[in-house]
Amino acid sequence: MCVPLLSAAKQQTTMQSVAKESKQDTSGKMTFLSRTETFAAAHRLSSKSLNDEENKKVFGKCNHSHGHNYKVTVTVRGRINPLTGMFMNIYKLQEYMQEAIMEPLDHKNLDEDVDFFADVISTTENLAVYIWNNLEKILPAGCLYKIKVYESDRNFIVYKGD
Template identity: 40%
Template sequence: MSQKVAVYRHEHFNAAHRLYNPAWSMEQNDAVFGKCNNPSFHGHNYELVVKVIGVPDPETGYVLDLKWLSDLIKREVHTRFDHKNLNLDTSEFQQLNPTAENIAIVIYNLLRPHIDADKDLQVRLYETPRNFVEYPV
């Protein structure tokens, strides 16, 4: 079989963050980030969908074992970000604004080294039911 198939794993985590640029005034941060610039932070129930594309293995029929992918996401993402303040509790966002876009890129970079190079990887992150990002596009 030489046809590619996409498989998906849906996970979630909860985290708080604040969007702001420390080089800007409070007024500029408020104008750009609005309520997301709350100095007391705010939280989201993030929904994460990880997509892996590849050719199914002829012996197993799997692109990859979805239980293995779930364990990888729990190890690399959930334990790192769930119930954390992304700005204060994580090394990844000490100098990086934790926008949904940046969170998706960070998650991709955490997972990519563990997925075989012959497989494509995409991360979709829902910050709210109506707002989501994908990386890469």
């Protein structure tokens, strides 16, 4: 519904009366906030437990170094604070994602530049676990709900922790 523009004072009075009349109480309601970031990274799927022939058979063309423009959607959850009308500022989530995802992963070779993948195969599944672990260290306890990591437009992993 479109509302005509009112003066600031009139608008506040109108909003207060609507709030009183509707008696809507949103405080404490569980909400979910999601944000998406995109990063570029290279990797090569290869297991140290397999020989060259087995790696080629298991991983196919992904056994060669190649890159992706990964897209990561992080969803956090929390109860609405009555003072702010939100449980987390979207810009704070952006900062968390910058620290946990963009800084360690963007324009990196996962196998060579990220210590986690020294002994872990750099599949999208393991990348999701890595991102989850990084976020869980810095987000407020219990608010991380799920992450979705897109390797391509058609292929993605959803991870909700252990």
